[in-house]
Amino acid sequence: MVSDPVAGAPAAVRRGPDRKSQLARIAADLFCERGYYAVGLGEIATEAGITGPAVYKHFRNKQAILAHAAREITGALEELVARSGERTGPAAARLDALVRDCAGLVIERRRSVRLYQWERRHLEPADHARFTAALRHLVGAVAGLLGETRPELSGTDRTTLASAVLSGLASLGTHRTPLSAKAAEAGLRGVASRVLAADLPPRGAVVPEPDSAGPGEFVSRRERLLVAAPRTFRERGFHGVTMEDLGAAAGISGSSVYRHFAGKADLLAAVYYRAADRLTAAMGVAIERARSPEEALRAVIDAYVGYAFRHADLAAVYLSEYGNLPAGDRHALRKVQREHVEQWVRLVAATRQGTRGARVRLAVHAALNIAHDLSMNRARPADPDQVRHLVSVTLAT
Numbered sequence: 001m002v003s004d005p006v007a008g009a010p011a012a013v014r015r016g017p018d019r020k021s022q023l024a025r026i027a028a029d030l031f032c033e034r035g036y037y038a039v040g041l042g043e044i045a046t047e048a049g050i051t052g053p054a055v056y057k058h059f060r061n062k063q064a065i066l067a068h069a070a071r072e073i074t075g076a077l078e079e080l081v082a083r084s085g086e087r088t089g090p091a092a093a094r095l096d097a098l099v100r101d102c103a104g105l106v107i108e109r110r111r112s113v114r115l116y117q118w119e120r121r122h123l124e125p126a127d128h129a130r131f132t133a134a135l136r137h138l139v140g141a142v143a144g145l146l147g148e149t150r151p152e153l154s155g156t157d158r159t160t161l162a163s164a165v166l167s168g169l170a171s172l173g174t175h176r177t178p179l180s181a182k183a184a185e186a187g188l189r190g191v192a193s194r195v196l197a198a199d200l201p202p203r204g205a206v207v208p209e210p211d212s213a214g215p216g217e218f219v220s221r222r223e224r225l226l227v228a229a230p231r232t233f234r235e236r237g238f239h240g241v242t243m244e245d246l247g248a249a250a251g252i253s254g255s256s257v258y259r260h261f262a263g264k265a266d267l268l269a270a271v272y273y274r275a276a277d278r279l280t281a282a283m284g285v286a287i288e289r290a291r292s293p294e295e296a297l298r299a300v301i302d303a304y305v306g307y308a309f310r311h312a313d314l315a316a317v318y319l320s321e322y323g324n325l326p327a328g329d330r331h332a333l334r335k336v337q338r339e340h341v342e343q344w345v346r347l348v349a350a351t352r353q354g355t356r357g358a359r360v361r362l363a364v365h366a367a368l369n370i371a372h373d374l375s376m377n378r379a380r381p382a383d384p385d386q387v388r389h390l391v392s393v394t395l396a397t
Contacts (some may be wrong), residue, residue, distance in 0.1 A: 020058045021072060023048055027062075028069035028112035028119075032173065035323030036066060036122045037239040066119070067127050073115060074127075076105055077134040081141045091148035095196070098142060099165065103188040106172050107181050113173030117373070118320040121237060139163055146196060157200050160382045164370045164390050165192045171369035175341075177361045187362040191394055195370075198393045204383040222260040224250040229271050230313040238268060238324040268321060269329040275311070275318040276336045282307050283343065293350035297395070300347060304368075305388045308375035316376050344368070348395050355397045367394040 026048050030039045041062055045052045059065045084098045106113050120131050142162035147153060153161070168191040172184060179187070219227075228249035232241050243264055244254030261267040286303040290296035308315050322330065344364045345357070352360065371391050374382045382390070 020068065023050075023055065023058055024065055024069040024072060025109075025112065027065040028073075028109075028115055031066060031069070031119045032112050032114040033323075035238075035321070036062075036119050037237075038323045063122075063124070066122060067124065069112065070115065070120060070123055070127050070131050073109065073112070074131045074134045076109075077138050080105065081134075081137050084141050084145070091145050095142070095145035095149055098145060099169070099189060099192045099196075100185075102138070102166065102169050103185050103192070106169050106188065107184050110173050113170050116170060135166075139166060142166065156203065156381075160200060160374075160386065161195060161198060161390075163377075163381055164198075164374065165195045167370045167373040168192060168195055168366040168394060171366040172362070174369055175361070175365045177358055177365070179358055179362065183358065184362070187359055188366070190397070191363060191366045194393050194396060195390060198390060200382075200386045201389055203386060221250070221252050221256060224252065225257060225260060225267060226270060226274060229267055230275075230311075230317045233268065233271070233321060234313045234316045238264070238321050265324060265326050268317075269325050269333075271314070271317055272322075272325060272329065272333050275314045276333060278311065278314075279304075279307055279318075279340065280336070283340070287343075287347075293347055297347045297351055298392075300344070301388050301391050301395075305371055305375065305384050305391065308371055309384050309387075312376050315372070319372060341365070341368075348397070352395075352397050359397055363395050363397045367391045370394060 023044070027039070027044045030044060030047060039062070041055050042052045044062075044065065045055050048055075055065075059068065080098065080101050083101065084094065087094045087097060116131075116135060120128060123131060139159060139162045142165060143155075143158040146162060147155070147158045150158075169188050172188060225246060228251075229246055232246055232249045236245070241264070242254070243257045246264070246267060247254040247257045250257075257267070261270065282303045283300055286299035287296050290299050322333070325333065341361075341364060344367075345361050348364055349355065349357065349360050367390075371387055374387050374390070375384075
């Protein structure tokens, strides 16, 4: 992808009392871009412009670096909530100020903001709990102010909209679209305004669960592995499972896995290709039946959200384990992912004549991140129709 004027490359660590924080920030950026296990202390040192042994002057190991980085982000989130609570004046103005502060933090920490999605799973329990609590309190602060400005909303809808707003803001960390800080802030605050003003459709009586049905009795062992692997990878992470674990999840012995896949990375790649093929097929069917860009966009939104809800484990692995793919597969699948985003951008641009390309791209990534976070959340804070509505609202640039 292209370089990013907002995020930029990290500067060498300067001497001074903030050296530890600078090093942790650089490491967090790398963890979010490549995955926690894929980054070594030597790479962190090189990126920071210091020698490998110098890292140990500040941290005993990589886990300690991740913990420090998470604590800093946690502290920043807690500060946002505290600052919001100290403000006075109309609720709408206080809500706008909190959104502005959140956007500012995301822009400042663009490369490492995705820590909230995947890499925090590698934290020790105490740090994970504090990080999660800080996110929950931030959602609560946004929901509380939204309730003051829109008292007709139910508590559930306030929380859903607050969660969607924060997902939309955090989406800046999921892509590298070149944007100035001013343009990024304007675009993110526009997304937030549209979501906060949304009128959600009534929540369905039953929110559909992901497709967890196991393979039939006569399905091949290879297929059993492909069906069972996504949930195993999602729950424990690529580096947290063994071939024996993957075999057990599929109901076969660990040694039998090697008859179908040379190693764990090859099984992961097969899972990725399956996810990409299914998504491409679903999107293709949606588009080929449409008679206008508007109809195509509605169909794509419907297909994508439905896919995310039905195949939550598969979609989560597709988004979180990219850095653990074999190099050749990583390159091929990156092209597929880029084309998928471009398909969204072309459709939205066709329905929003005159809207600038960067603004469309920012809105697309915000909409996709909202769909991902809400559909993959095990608590099911929104049903598919509500998520489809939020995606549509976000794309109304």
